[in-house]
Amino acid sequence: MIVRILGEGQFEVxxxxxxxxxxxxxxxxxxxxxxxxxxxxxRLTELLDGVREVGAPLADESLEDSDLILPPAxxxxxxxxEMLADDGLIPG
Amino acid sequence: xxxxxxxxxxxxxxxNKALDRAEDPRETLDYSxxxxxEMLAKVRRGVADVATSRKRVELQMNQLQSQSxxxxxxxxxxxxxxxxDLAREALxxxxxxxxxxxxxxxxxxxxxxxxxxxxxxxxxxxAKVEAFRTRKETIKATYTAAEAQTRINExxxxxxxxMGDVGMAIQRAExxxxxxxxxxxxxxxxxxxxALDDASAIGQGxxxxxxxxxxxxxxxxxxxLAALKGATTPPAIDSSAPAAVEAxxxxxxxxxxxxxxxxxxxx
Numbered sequence: 001m002i003v004r005i006l007g008e009g010q011f012e013v014x015x016x017x018x019x020x021x022x023x024x025x026x027x028x029x030x031x032x033x034x035x036x037x038x039x040x041x042x043r044l045t046e047l048l049d050g051v052r053e054v055g056a057p058l059a060d061e062s063l064e065d066s067d068l069i070l071p072p073a074x075x076x077x078x079x080x081x082e083m084l085a086d087d088g089l090i091p092g
Numbered sequence: 093x094x095x096x097x098x099x100x101x102x103x104x105x106x107x108n109k110a111l112d113r114a115e116d117p118r119e120t121l122d123y124s125x126x127x128x129x130e131m132l133a134k135v136r137r138g139v140a141d142v143a144t145s146r147k148r149v150e151l152q153m154n155q156l157q158s159q160s161x162x163x164x165x166x167x168x169x170x171x172x173x174x175x176x177d178l179a180r181e182a183l184x185x186x187x188x189x190x191x192x193x194x195x196x197x198x199x200x201x202x203x204x205x206x207x208x209x210x211x212x213x214x215x216x217x218x219a220k221v222e223a224f225r226t227r228k229e230t231i232k233a234t235y236t237a238a239e240a241q242t243r244i245n246e247x248x249x250x251x252x253x254x255m256g257d258v259g260m261a262i263q264r265a266e267x268x269x270x271x272x273x274x275x276x277x278x279x280x281x282x283x284x285x286x287a288l289d290d291a292s293a294i295g296q297g298x299x300x301x302x303x304x305x306x307x308x309x310x311x312x313x314x315x316x317l318a319a320l321k322g323a324t325t326p327p328a329i330d331s332s333a334p335a336a337v338e339a340x341x342x343x344x345x346x347x348x349x350x351x352x353x354x355x356x357x358x359x
Contacts (some may be wrong), residue, residue, distance in 0.1 A: 003096070004100075004253065004257065006257050006260060006261070007209055007213065007257065007260070007261045007264075008209075009212075009216060021096075022094060025094045025095055025096050026094065028095055029094065029095045032095065059219075060215065060216045060219035060220065061219040061220060061222065061223040062220075062223070062250070063220060063223055063224060063227065063246070063247050063250035063251055064246075064250045065103075065104065065107070065249040065250045065252075065253050066100055066103075066253060067100060068094075068096035068097060068099075068100050069096060069099040069100040069103055069253075070095075070096050070099070071095075071099070072260075072261075072264070080095070083099055083102070084095065084098055084099065084102075
């Protein structure tokens with residue numbers, strides 16, 4: 001499975017790690033709903049660290065698309081909300 | 093649905109929309125390649141822009157730091173001439189400068205981070221654009237329009253995602269840099285009007301003086317004033333004990349511990 005951290009690159013992550021990443025992802029989502037900027041940032045950092053830890057960076061010249069895409073490490077809660085809304089931050 | 097899944101689906105939807113526009117899928121390849129090359133140029137410009145901002149901040153930091161050193165010197169001189177009021181004003185200004193230097197240092201670190209990120213993004217994109225070009229030529233040479241479709245989809249969605257990522261990175265870097273440029277403009281203004289220049293022109297109560305006074309922390313000034321007194325007083329009192337007692341008696345309360353310490357050193 002390929003995971004992209006925006007602004008950072010793509011990682012190849014084993015399927016066995018998916019459950020753990022989904023847990024971390026759910027924690028981030030909960031903070032997005034709660035609107036708690038500080039906690040959101042802490043959970044996002046944990047999620048991204050989790051990906052970097054278990055993932056192997058994909059070669060620069062690979063042309064594969066990602067199964068999962070994560071916000072950049074310094075994203076604000078507001079930015080992620082816009083990202084999740086279509087026609088938001090992601091340039092077409 | 094999970095956040096990471098939702099974001100990836102939005103990216104994919106945009107890639108598919110772009111792909112649907114062309115009639116002959118092989119035309120999409122050339123068109124897409126053109127856009128990739130443009131994006132590559134754009135991200136390189138982005139790196140250069142951020143570097144320019146970073147250099148501007150560096151220049152300002154140097155200017156403010158040399159100004160800060162000059163104010164320390166002036167404070168020393170003023171104190172040597174017995175003008176504590178003048179020394180205090182110089183140190184107050186210096187403390188204001190320090191606030192600016194601290195802000196600039198934080199900005200500098202941020203710009204450096206953006207520059208690094210964009211540089212890496214441009215390297216990644218370049219590698220992908222080259223890979224895409226090779227793939228594009230192979231597809232055009234080998235496959236009919238109908239056959240080409242799947243191969244094109246594969247190559248296309250990977251690069252399109254990268255383009256979206258890089259486009260976003262450039263946008264974010266631009267936003268950050270713009271915020272900083274407004275602030276940098278204000279500091280340039282202060283430097284060019286000479287408002288930060290000379291503590292000997294003090295006592296005029298101009299806006300800058302008031303502003304710097306507000307920004308400076310009074311305790312910093314007191315602490316540094318006490319330290320300077322420690323540095324400049326001994327030669328003046330010429331190590332004679334009665335003079336030291338006199339100096340201790342004449343000084344205000346905040347300076348008394350310093351005079352006391354000097355007495356102890358000399359005995």
